[in-house]
Amino acid sequence: MENPKRKPPRRKDDRVILHFDLDCFYAQCVEHQQPALKALPLGIRQKGILATCNYVARHRGVNKLMTLAEAKRLCPDLVVVEGEDLTPFRNVSKQLYALLRSYSWSGKVERLGLDEIYLDVTDMVAYNVELLNRNCLNQSYFCLSRADPEQGFQYDATVFSGCVYGDDGAASAAQGLHGDLVDNALYIRLLLASHLARYLRLKIEEEGYTTACGISTNKLLAKLVGNKNKPRNQSTLLGLRDETVFSFMDSHGLRKVPGIGSKITRILEGFVLGKEMDPNIHSMDCSVTAGQARAHPSIQSPAVLDKLLGGPGSERGLAGKVWSLLHGVDDTEVKPARDVPTQISIEDTYRGLNEAPEIRREMALLSASLLRRMHLDLIEDDHATPAQGHAHTQSSMSVMVSRRWLACPKTVRLTTRPYTSPTDGKPYDWARASRSAPLPSYVFSFTITSEQIVEKLVAEILLPLFYKLNPSPKGWNIGLINVCVTNMAGGDGGGVRDIGAMFRRQDDVLREFTAYDSTASPSPFAGAQAERKTPLTSESVSGASSQGDDMELCPLCELYLPRFALAAHERFHTMEEDGS
Structure with a gap:
């Protein structure tokens, strides 16, 4: 037949x-x-x-x-x-x-x-x-x-x-x-x-x-x-003709074709050459071209490729994707530009870390690098000219520069895996595991130093996550550590809302309906605003935040809260996400 x-x-x-x-x-x-x-x-x-x-x-x-x-x-x-x-x-x-x-x-x-x-x-x-x-x-x-x-x-x-x-x-x-x-x-x-x-x-x-x-x-x-x-x-x-595109694709080695990774390459290479190939070889070299795979007499359709590449855990539609790539067909769209990334990730590899001081040192280095990335990719400078009547040092048209977060990641994820050598016979991502936690709000603070943020993040979040991933007291043999922030809030250029502008709008709307009584004693349940003789304004918020000792801004809902209440408040946001 x-x-x-x-x-x-x-x-x-x-x-x-x-x-x-x-x-x-x-x-x-x-x-x-x-x-x-x-x-x-x-x-x-x-x-x-x-x-x-x-x-x-x-x-x-x-x-x-x-x-x-x-x-x-x-x-x-x-x-x-x-x-x-x-x-x-x-x-x-x-x-x-x-x-x-x-x-x-x-x-x-x-x-x-x-x-x-x-x-x-x-x-x-x-x-x-x-x-x-x-x-x-x-x-x-x-x-x-x-x-x-x-x-x-x-x-x-x-x-x-x-x-x-x-x-x-x-x-x-x-x-x-x-x-x-x-x-x-x-x-x-x-x-x-x-x-x-x-x-x-x-x-x-x-x-x-x-x-x-x-x-x-x-x-x-x-x-x-x-x-x-x-x-x-x-x-x-x-x-202009299909034959031209096929000829162009046929000249490339399989591993040089974007979308065909090392594992797929070794399977197709072994099938075309009729011999067993080591699936753990990650080299870009390949002795089989896309043309040899495309023109192989036993590879007639995606159905044949599905038998070769399919199996438990394989990507859905993988055979059809590879079949298309071999023919120069790629319908994937160029993704629309984003103002902020979907996640920011930093990782490094090691030849087996086993000591707690080593783990802490490397986490601090990764966290410092991650924070620099966040500042580079997620912070924007706002330039504003002061309003008339405000004092400034240079001229009436001097520009004030403030910083704002374009987006705030809500989650931090830690990933580790043991060190493996090529002679171990184990895949590259063997025993890779991850744990996540809410990203604390102090990471977004402009009032404490980056060194302080890194120290708190490592001690309070990353090390506890590490010990959950690696419960044994020693012998971790860590070969990779990855720290990632994700689950962006306020992305797509929307940015994080301006808390001062929010209170200014509220002030304008409520002014004519607000009674001011300097003799009234505040209700014990009214919160911070009831203790003031005037409505809470952006200036008073700025004053409270400038003290920086007892109040902190939640970047997710833009509320100033006592610092001791932040941990419980973050757990509230986490429960809210899980419920949704």
């Missing part, structure tokens, strides 16, 4: 996606701060290995993820800079992300790690296709704003910008736009997108950083084609 004919999945070509990948990102950040290092072989060290290196070092045979000893042997004059503190890298990543986001119309701007950014520019390209003057293509104008036609740039719409991959039109792309290609909608959209990509890359270069860019119709293809001509370059996948 003959095998049924393969039916490739249908690919949608109605989008235009740009994928920006910053060149040797960590090294570029260091070079930006120390320009003299640009001409020298430079490596960034993390945990005893090179996290990355610049292209000067790569031309000397050095590669990222090498051990320091091996890198120094190949390049004795290699300059090594410590890269454990990610704060400067995160700052640059946030800056460049904001730059690209400012050009997006749809808001579909997705950051992948610190050095990769996806842009869905379908709407921008479609708008500018309508503006094309077919009689004067070499003097075209790309409009960057619907509202302001003067915001834009000139370009030559007869040729692609950058490199072009694809045997059906690459030659024509180099020769210029002519013939039937004028009426090919996909060709025109990709051509315009290539010029937009160049414009944005140059804007990034004005900030002092170079990037590679891939242009295609989905995230998978854009990422892969962008790797073809690095660094400081761009490539467009001109996939």
Whole structure:
């Protein structure tokens, strides 16, 4: 009986996606701060290995993820800079992300790690296709704003910008736009997108950083084609026919395809080669290409893949996803930009921690790093001009700067796992376990130091969670600690409400209905407001909070409470969440 004919999945070509990948990102950040290092072989060290290196070092045979000893042997004059503190890298990543986001119309701007950014520019390209003057293509104008036609740039719409991959039109792309290609909608959209990509890359270069860019119709293809001509370059996948896309995908090793992890790679590699593969090998190397897997006579459909990849605990729809990826099909959307992340996580790995002082020290280091991340990603400076009549030191137009939380995570999660070596025969995440607790409100305080916050967080929250996860008194053999804050309140740019503004609004509404009696004795049940001779205002709240000794602000409901009552109040919020 003959095998049924393969039916490739249908690919949608109605989008235009740009994928920006910053060149040797960590090294570029260091070079930006120390320009003299640009001409020298430079490596960034993390945990005893090179996290990355610049292209000067790569031309000397050095590669990222090498051990320091091996890198120094190949390049004795290699300059090594410590890269454990990610704060400067995160700052640059946030800056460049904001730059690209400012050009997006749809808001579909997705950051992948610190050095990769996806842009869905379908709407921008479609708008500018309508503006094309077919009689004067070499003097075209790309409009960057619907509202302001003067915001834009000139370009030559007869040729692609950058490199072009694809045997059906690459030659024509180099020769210029002519013939039937004028009426090919996909060709025109990709051509315009290539010029937009160049414009944005140059804007990034004005900030002092170079990037590679891939242009295609989905995230998978854009990422892969962008790797073809690095660094400081761009490539467009001109996939006007399915065969071109299949040929492009077939040239990649299985492990190089985003979405196909090491476990899936080893299963397919073993099936194609007809031998048993070690599932615990996490190398990016693979002796089987996507084309060999796609064209294998025994792999006819997702149903075959489901028998290979399925089983207890396997991801639902995994076989169909892998089948699509092998054919260059990826329908996942570019996620809309967020003002705040869904969670913030810091972790580190160890070769077996067993002593309590070691655990406490590492938790303090992780917590300090986590708090810096929270301040970077979740705090915004508010700039306000003082009202008339208020004293200030410089001029009547001096600006007051205050800080506010854009969002407050409500939960802190601690994760640990034992140390395992490759010879143990255990999977990487063996015995990984987590416990969560409400994140205490003092973490959001601006009146106590970061060192005090870290000390309290470790002593009161993280160490108790650790002992719940690892109840034995010794012999923990800890190989990983992860501290994460999640369950954001006030996200999506809404921010945490201004307690002062809330009381000002209340004051305005209630003023004409409020009786003021300075002789009345306060009711013992009226709370803090009844003890005052005037209604509670933002000024009085500020005065109470500035004392900082007896009152604290709950970031979840914006109430000032006695400090001794905060723990019970937080448990109330936790019970409220569990009930919902």
